[in-house]
Amino acid sequence: MSRLVNLLCATVLLLNYVASEITEDISETGQPYDISEQDLSEQELMRTINPDIEKALVTLENLAAASDKIIRFEDAPLADAKKMFSEMVEILDNMIEAVKNSNNAYKFLKAKGLDRIVAQNLKAENAAVKARILILLKVLFDVAPTTTTALIPITIVDRLLDVFEQDNLGLKAHALDVLYVWLPDNPRVQARVMKIKGLAPFYEQVGKLDTSVIKTLLDLFNMILKEHVTARNDVQRTIVDNDKMKFYTRIGLLEHMATPTVCNGLLNIFSKTWSYNTPDNNIIVTVFDMIKNIKQFCLKNYRGKPKAKKLFSALQEYVKEPENIEYFQSKGLNVTDISLMIEDYVDKLRYVKDEM
Numbered sequence: 305m306s307r308l309v310n311l312l313c314a315t316v317l318l319l320n321y322v323a324s325e326i327t328e329d330i331s332e333t334g335q336p337y338d339i340s341e342q343d344l345s346e347q348e349l350m351r352t353i354n355p356d357i358e359k360a361l362v363t364l365e366n367l368a369a370a371s372d373k374i375i376r377f378e379d380a381p382l383a384d385a386k387k388m389f390s391e392m393v394e395i396l397d398n399m400i401e402a403v404k405n406s407n408n409a410y411k412f413l414k415a416k417g418l419d420r421i422v423a424q425n426l427k428a429e430n431a432a433v434k435a436r437i438l439i440l441l442k443v444l445f446d447v448a449p450t451t452t453t454a455l456i457p458i459t460i461v462d463r464l465l466d467v468f469e470q471d472n473l474g475l476k477a478h479a480l481d482v483l484y485v486w487l488p489d490n491p492r493v494q495a496r497v498m499k500i501k502g503l504a505p506f507y508e509q510v511g512k513l514d515t516s517v518i519k520t521l522l523d524l525f526n527m528i529l530k531e532h533v534t535a536r537n538d539v540q541r542t543i544v545d546n547d548k549m550k551f552y553t554r555i556g557l558l559e560h561m562a563t564p565t566v567c568n569g570l571l572n573i574f575s576k577t578w579s580y581n582t583p584d585n586n587i588i589v590t591v592f593d594m595i596k597n598i599k600q601f602c603l604k605n606y607r608g609k610p611k612a613k614k615l616f617s618a619l620q621e622y623v624k625e626p627e628n629i630e631y632f633q634s635k636g637l638n639v640t641d642i643s644l645m646i647e648d649y650v651d652k653l654r655y656v657k658d659e660m
Contacts (some may be wrong), residue, residue, distance in 0.1 A: 351445070357399075357402070357408060357417070358415055359415055361412075361415055361420055362399070364395055365421070365424075367388045368424055368428065370388055371384075371385040371428075372429075374388075375429050386430075389428070389433055392428075392436075393432050393433055395439060396437065396438065399440060400436065400440050402446060403440065403447060404447060406447050409447040409451075413444070413452065413455050418444075418455055418457060421437070421440075422441060422460060423457055426460065426466075427463065428465065431472055431475060434475055436477060438467070438475065438478035438481075438482060441460075441482050442478070442482055442485070443484045445486065449485070453486065456486070458492070461493055461497060462496075462499075462500060464483055465479075465497065467479040468483070475519060476509070477513075477516075477520075480521060483525050484523070487524065487528060490529060491548050491551035492551050494551070494555055495555050498557070503560060507566075507569030507573055508569075509521070510577065511576065511578060515577075515582075518573075518577055519587045520589065522573070522577070522590045522594060526590060526593055526594045528557070529557065530597060532555070534559065536553075536558055540614065543570075553635055562602070562605070566601075567598070567602035567605040568605070569613060570598060570621075571602075571609070571612055574591055574594075574595065575611060575615050578615075578619065586635065589635055592637070595646075595649070599649070603649065603653075606649075606653055607652065607653055612653055613650075616646055616653060617650060620643075623639070623642055626644075636647050
């Protein structure tokens with residue numbers, strides 16, 4: 305009898321262990337399925353239940369070092385490097401699926417995967433590898449945001465900015481997605497961005513992006529601008545602690561916002577993007593919100609500029625059209641407030657005060 309009880313207990317413990325370790329697998333169509341319904345080999349099943357994160361990291365490190373050596377010193381055929389990159393992509397695909405389980409994500413972070421794999425391979429001479437690294441980063445921020453933010457080396461933002469300025473649109477979009485979750489409420493990383501690149505990439509890259517990526521970029525800038533306005537107005541330090549405030553002051557975003565370079569860059573962005581609006585991207589909603597937020601900084605810079613007059617006159621007519629009024633209302637926007645704001649721009653741009 306005791307042997308039967310022991311056997312039952314052991315069975316229960318084993319089932320509990322498997323239930324706690326198993327991760328949701330994804331089929332080739334992207335749909336979740338039950339592992340028990342698939343014809344998996346024992347090795348595949350064990351990797352899904354308890355992937356060997358450390359072994360995968362070591363393999364990736366070795367492949368990255370070997371492929372880099374081939375490319376730099378040409379001591380082997382480039383086909384060998386391509387084969388290594390293909391192996392890395394396969395391992396990274398498995399890693400991405402594995403870290404969707406929080407236990408595996410924390411294993412990866414604890415094993416210093418961000419330093420060993422992410423930081424190094426964002427420099428890889430292979431777009432497919434870079435894309436997987438960026439997707440891996442996005443998953444980590446989604447699954448374990450606090451731990452990822454705490455452990456990610458700040459120098460990774462340098463690599464992200466480099467990727468964002470390259471010509472690969474897909475990589476730009478992935479890099480921006482990572483910045484979108486990493487930069488807000490993180491003035492230390494924002495300060496690094498301002499020190500390395502300033503605001504130039506923001507308005508210089510718009511012409512090289514598609515509409516959905518432009519909207520993400522505008523949303524990110526708008527979010528950070530609001531963050532800085534709130535922080536700098538917090539004189540009593542009731543919202544922002546002293547350490548963060550030092551970074552906000554050092555960044556000087558609000559001071560940069562009042563410069564002709566930034567205001568003119570934003571004017572060019574608005575002129576190019578507002579007419580791209582569709583019910584799917586809602587980019588005009590972000591444009592109007594940004595126009596409201598930059599008014600205190602840029603209105604004076606826009607006086608006397610024909611391009612500014614043309615833009616805000618066109619926006620004034622756009623707001624009056626009945627179908628657009630219905631659209632704004634469907635998005636929960638106050639049409640009266642928008643109309644008054646644009647009208648104020650138009651009125652103040654019409655008259656240029658002679659400072660002499």
